Amino acid sequence: MKKRKLVMGTFGGLLLLFGAVTGFQTLTLESRQPAAKPTSVEIDKDKALQHLSEAITYQTISYEDRTKFDFSEFDRFIEFLQNSYPSIHEELALERINNYALLYKWEGTDSSLNPIGLTSHYDVVPVLKGTEENWEQEPFSGTVTEDAIWGRGTLDDKIGVIGIMEAVEYLIQEGYQPKRDMYFMFGFDEEIGGEEGAKAIAETLKNRGIRFDFVMDEGGAIVENMVPGVSQPVGVVGVSEKGSATVELTIEGSGGHSSQPKDQTNIGRIAKAISKLEETQFHAELRGPGEDLFEFVAPEMNLGMKYVFANKAIFKPVIEHILLQEPASAALIRTTIAPTIFQAGEQSNVLPEKATAIINLRLMPGDSLEEVKSFIEKTIDDKQISVSISGSEATKVSSVDGWEFSTIQQAARNVYGNAVIAPYLMVAGSDAKHYDDVSNNTYRFLPVQITAEDLNRMHGTNEHVSIDNYLNSIKFYAELIKEANK
Known part of the structure; x- marks a missing residue:
């Protein structure tokens, strides 16, 4: 009996110790989210909507058979960018690689700092034949309704191109000057691998000895009900x-x-x-x-x-x-x-x-x-x-402990104050992989809050983005540029 009591006492003591240690671990777990600093960026809503709406109307479609490309549409899109963003085209240097890949450079004040790169693509996937009548709005109409902009590319990924351009145009007009060089890189064939777009841009920069501290492309987004036990929206940033x-x-x-x-x-x-x-x-x-x-x-x-x-x-x-x-x-x-x-x-x-x-x-x-x-x-x-x-094989895994990742976190929190921003493994592909050789870190994040249904619409029927999401994406890119230059 005494031996049994001893065993039970020992077991009870170990159980108590286990509970104390694991409870302490739980209660002392510290948040890895930076405090939100609400953005003060103010966007000209009407002009911004007009620009994304028009961008959607250009049928810059990527086909596996490159002979099917209608490059007149790509030419029209580039001309639209030049007309819509005069400050950018006066202040920044623009280089066209393989005619349609766009490389903008915004020169900073401190050449000793490594540059930052933001990249997106302006090509889109075709609309599947026979599904045109299933669209609530014409797929290349760029229709603006009360709460959304409709059409192919609103989520993948003209929103990225136009969001970045709107942010840079805004900052220039505000008199902002970055400390480090900023590069904005827009591919035109991401949907079929990016060989002549992003890959050619990266090879050009590598030959010039350019090395980024980080490059950010599309990828993860902010999603509700993504992680069990987390009530807030979770924004996932692809680190590989x-x-x-x-x-x-x-x-x-x-x-x-x-x-x-x-x-x-x-x-x-x-x-x-x-x-x-x-x-x-x-x-x-x-x-x-x-x-x-x-x-x-x-x-x-x-x-x-x-x-x-x-x-x-x-x-x-x-x-x-x-x-x-x-x-x-x-x-x-x-x-x-x-x-x-x-x-x-x-x-x-x-x-x-x-x-x-x-x-x-x-x-x-x-x-x-x-x-x-x-x-x-x-x-x-x-x-x-x-x-x-x-x-x-998988791309390299970028840092989640340095200032580079926390910069993206901070910019996202400044716009989406209640979101939890975390790293994740991206299961799809993007142009970001082409920049691994010229960047210390490559991240993948589309700064919009979307649903599972939105994800299905990216390459499917009725692709559209809410007006609030679009405006917030512009604010995010402006915040990211400012945070990266502090």
Whole structure:
């Protein structure tokens, strides 16, 4: 009995100690959000709306087949910029690279400081044929209603180009002069990879020895109900992009009549390989930008969730299990596998001699193409299936602890005072990756507060942005320029 009491007492003491330590961790968790300093930027609303509205009317569409580009529309758009922003074109140097990539330089007063770059793109995706009648407003009308601007590019990404131009024009007219050189870089083929736009701009700057402290492009946004336990909107700033790879699984062998099939057919073996990959999956781990996201939002969570994330070292397996339950959160902690194309057979009574499957993968930072291929070969364990891989690895991970990230945080908080601004891992692609070689840090953030439905409209039907969001984006860019030059 005494021994039992001793064991129970020891257990109770350990439990009490555990509660004290974890409770202390929770209660002492400090916010990583800078205090908001409400913006004093005042925008000429009517003129700003007129400019974005007109910008949407130019059909600067990117096509995979570059011969389909209507460059007269791109010429008209550039002429529109020159007419709409006279102060910029008097004060800043403009260089056109590959005719349509635009590079503006605003010279600062201190040449010893590294420059800052803001980049966006003015090309847009086509409107899917047959969907035109589903639009509430014409897709290239630039219609301004009581509360929104409509059309292709309002969210992706003419809002970025026009938002930056409006902010710079405003600051020049206010007599503002930056300390460091500022570069504004606008691509014209981002939607098909940015090879002749952003990549060419970056190569030009690299050849001139230009090195940025940071470059900021489109990417994350401010979203409500994004993180469990956080009631405020959360603005996510991409500090890295996942890599994108295409894997092809191929098997060839004898076909024959379907009346006498082998126990394992070509289709069956490829299907089995895919099944193994989906069952196994890549290792999931809360690390890197995904972990950083929760480091920044944990102090803003309700008490229960804060307790879990404040003691992440203890509850990490539980957190990872929870994150794996939803595709969006699972993508933050592992390389993803998405079979997208299956090709085999031409006739219902003939066994195909060849079967092929295409798999799209999005790679976590740190997972190399070679390692991914090796994992796939080991998992499918079928030497008759050939595995080929092509694509790009994840971009470098930018700092979340330096002044560069806190500058973006501060600018966002100055405009969206109740938002929690945090880093995250971007699962899509952007032009930012092209600037990795010329910048110490590359960030991805579209300064608007949007819904999940808005995200679906970016490349879909009824793309539009609220007037408030658009005006706030201009204020953000003005605040960012000022914060970066303090």
